[in-house]
Amino acid sequence: MDLFAGISVSDYPAAVAWYARLFGGPPAFEPNDVESVWKAGEHAYVYVQHRPDHAGHALTTLFVTDLDARLAAIESRGLSPTAVEVYAAGSRKATFTDHDGNEIGFAGPI
Template sequence: MSRGTLGGQRGMAFTRVLAQAAVSDAEAAERWYAALFDASPDARPMDGLLEWHLTDTAGVQVWREPARAGRSCVVLGTDDLDALADRLTRVGAARAAVEAGGGARLLRLSDPDGNLVVVTGA
């Protein structure tokens, strides 16, 4: 299968990815994710939906859907895992401890609903 194509078929490429976390309380989630990303949401496309655009083609959505809240997992990569852990601990968003895992280092976080947010880095 070629990179960026579906099922090996030419002509159809995926061009964007948005990871999504379902939450019960959008305001609490906004505060937590704003602390994680050190920024306010980049977009509010509709009621109950927040978006952080991490690159031109990748981002994270936080979606208010109480029935699914706490059952999501988002995996992110960063170039400075230690600085992120230190900042999150300092601002009280998480007691963050970097750990070894799968050939990389990672930081396991939980948002206010218990969604797992894993950040990897060198």
Template sequence: MEAAVRPRLILREREPVVPVGIFAGIAVSNYESALGWYKQLLGAEPTFYPNDTEAVWQLAEDRYVYIIENADRAGGAVSMIWMDDPGSAVAGIAERGLRPVGVEQHGNVCKWVFHDADGNETGIGGEVSEST
């Protein structure tokens, strides 16, 4: 039996198909507990609070991540925040008391994986030198 051929994604530099911006949500079961954890992870107070069970951080222009209390949906998020210097960002996160649960490296791209109390995954990643 022949092995299946996997198609390769080829990325080309070009104008984005849609305007670049994101407002990504992470459902959590306990807002107060998660708020503290995400403050540690992101190293900042939220940019704004839309209501009593939501907090929003602006990561860059037109790029936001937010937590929202919703126990029925908590635990299924998977995301990665792309950083210019992910190693330094992870060192800063460690200074704030959080440690990654794993590290993935593919060539010169590395992702440090963090899980909140619900199991939501947030990766901190980007390009690194081959020796990292």
């Protein structure tokens, strides 16, 4: 299975800068002047697109094998999770919220 998840944003330049910090670098590619794409996994991509009327409604969670390492890397780039949840099933999730209110979570085993 492949994933190509889109996130609508209202301020495209600010969103590109924020997601570059979240994902640790510039977009993998920019197919046009209102869309930037980051590779989030082997067959997984997350893109932001300037769509102000739809901004702020994304709920995306990416599962990673080493959540602590991922969070440490993101926090070293100046972003902190807005929420951290621990689940009884032995996993946890850290959620980051962009300027529009879109929620991007990273989850993994405890």
